Amino acid sequence: MDRIIIRGGRPLNGRIAISGAKNAALTLMPCALLTDEILELQNLPRLADVDSFMHLLNQLGVSTMVKGAKGDGFSRTMTLKASDIASTVAPYDIVRKMRASILVLGPLLARAGEATVSLPGGCAIGNRPIDLHLKALQALGAEIELAAGYVKATAPEGGLTGGTISFPTVSVGATENALMAAVLARGTTVIENAAREPEITDLAQCLIAMGAEIEGLRSDTLTIHGKDRLHGAAYQVMPDRIEAGSYACAAMITGGALELANAREDSMHAILAGLKDAGGEVEILDNGIRVSANGATRPLSLSTAPFPAFPTDMQAQFMSMLALADGTSLLTETIFENRYMHVPELSRMGADIEVRGRSAVVRGVDHLVGAPVMATDLRASMSLVLAGLAARGETQVNRVYHLDRGYERLEEKLSAVGADIERVSDG
Ligand code: UD1
Numbered sequence: 114m115d116r117i118i119i120r121g122g123r124p125l126n127g128r129i130a131i132s133g134a135k136n137a138a139l140t141l142m143p144c145a146l147l148t149d150e151i152l153e154l155q156n157l158p159r160l161a162d163v164d165s166f167m168h169l170l171n172q173l174g175v176s177t178m179v180k181g182a183k184g185d186g187f188s189r190t191m192t193l194k195a196s197d198i199a200s201t202v203a204p205y206d207i208v209r210k211m212r213a214s215i216l217v218l219g220p221l222l223a224r225a226g227e228a229t230v231s232l233p234g235g236c237a238i239g240n241r242p243i244d245l246h247l248k249a250l251q252a253l254g255a256e257i258e259l260a261a262g263y264v265k266a267t268a269p270e271g272g273l274t275g276g277t278i279s280f281p282t283v284s285v286g287a288t289e290n291a292l293m294a295a296v297l298a299r300g301t302t303v304i305e306n307a308a309r310e311p312e313i314t315d316l317a318q319c320l321i322a323m324g325a326e327i328e329g330l331r332s333d334t335l336t337i338h339g340k341d342r343l344h345g346a347a348y349q350v351m352p353d354r355i356e357a358g359s360y361a362c363a364a365m366i367t368g369g370a371l372e373l374a375n376a377r378e379d380s381m382h383a384i385l386a387g388l389k390d391a392g393g394e395v396e397i398l399d400n401g402i403r404v405s406a407n408g409a410t411r412p413l414s415l416s417t418a419p420f421p422a423f424p425t426d427m428q429a430q431f432m433s434m435l436a437l438a439d440g441t442s443l444l445t446e447t448i449f450e451n452r453y454m455h456v457p458e459l460s461r462m463g464a465d466i467e468v469r470g471r472s473a474v475v476r477g478v479d480h481l482v483g484a485p486v487m488a489t490d491l492r493a494s495m496s497l498v499l500a501g502l503a504a505r506g507e508t509q510v511n512r513v514y515h516l517d518r519g520y521e522r523l524e525e526k527l528s529a530v531g532a533d534i535e536r537v538s539d540g
Pocket of ligand 1 (some may be wrong): 244282
């Protein structure tokens with residue numbers, strides 16, 4: 114198993130090209146199931162999750178072709194074509210590895226009239242049920258059966274029909290499944306209390322490029338006028354706001370300055386506001402954002418919440434940055450119940466953090482010390498990399514496969530801006 118070794122204490126300076134967004138890619142790829150024509154996705158990141166999703170789609174009958182690198186030599190273009198749906202089953206061995214597999218449910222149901230998807234089960238950051246996904250599909254006429262760890266959704270004779278879906282709480286994945294199902298339903302669907310994450314807007318724009326009719330983009334009410342069929346399209350995946358935010362924290366925590374090429378301000382307001390409140394300098398460029406540390410990091414009081422508020426996917430990285438702040442910060446996690454798995458590991462590196470229910474009190478310390486650490490999820494792993502970049506001495510981050518799920522060529526990007534970081538393979 115690979116490990117990442119970091120010898121900390123070097124300020125990072127230079128330019129990092131931000132890749133296509135993982136969470137956008139994982140909802141754009143299943144759109145291929147909605148048409149028998151070619152969907153071309155540009156700027157797809159090279160990530161383990163994207164590969165896993167491609168394999169899942171291949172099993173469902175989608176033929177895929179990956180074209181070479183583009184731009185900064187990282188991203189790639191994938192063509193996907195689902196002439197016929199060969200299978201409507203997403204099996205346990207894939208879903209358990211990648212929870213986003215649930216995103217084939219809506220499009221399979223809409224195109225093939227049925228879908229059987231393994232229940233994802235618990236995961237490292239909490240319970241994560243799928244009841245909202247199922248209620249949304251029921252509102253479009255689907256029948257839902259649960260058996261033997263699988264959920265089977267069946268459309269009525271004649272296909273799904275438009276309806277009103279009113280979410281009691283905001284869910285990114287359930288909004289995505291509802292949207293992908295509604296574009297092929299008969300009549301009009303209204304999704305109330307829809308998630309407004311930029312990745313939802315990316316999905317809606319891709320569906321519109323495929324011939325869908327959707328109103329209310331960027332708002333919490335989406336209106337979809339269903340179509341008999343969608344056609345092929347070429348679409349460029351948005352830049353990854355969480356990758357950009359993570360490297361912004363790398364600039365801050367090391368006392369450096371990084372240009373985050375391709376990063377988009379409109380998807381990052383809360384993250385950039387947090388960086389500025391912490392004392393960072395943020396400069397919006399023509400095609401990117403420059404983030405520089407400016408003296409000591411100031412403590413913050415932050416709460417995660419659905420977009421446009423501060424994202425849960427940035428909580429762990431900010432915590433590492435604030436572990437070295439000049440004062441005491443308060444972080445509150447409102448989205449997932451078990452998202453402080455990085456705290457004991459940061460504490461082993463010298464951080465002073467106390468978890469009180471859903472909140473964490475982070476008392477800034479003078480310095481962190483390198484240590485062997487590991488985390489059980491993607492963003493927690495990144496928080497340990499950040500801590501390692503600032504720590505005195507050597508940090509070994511184990512279980513690198515979490516990072517490979519969501520950060521494209523992490524160690525290459527970081528070493529190019531001055532980090533002393535390498536990947537070591539045990540076997
Ligand atoms: C997506 C992102 C993930 C991010 C999260 C919140 C992807 C692939 N993943 O995850 O990185 O952290 O949004 O921004 O895009 N919930 C229910 N019932 C459901 C669905 C969700 O109770 O049927 C709850 C969840 O347990 C959680 C909250 O709703 O407490 C939000 O989850 P949701 O927005 O659905 O997250 P994901 O789509 O799984």
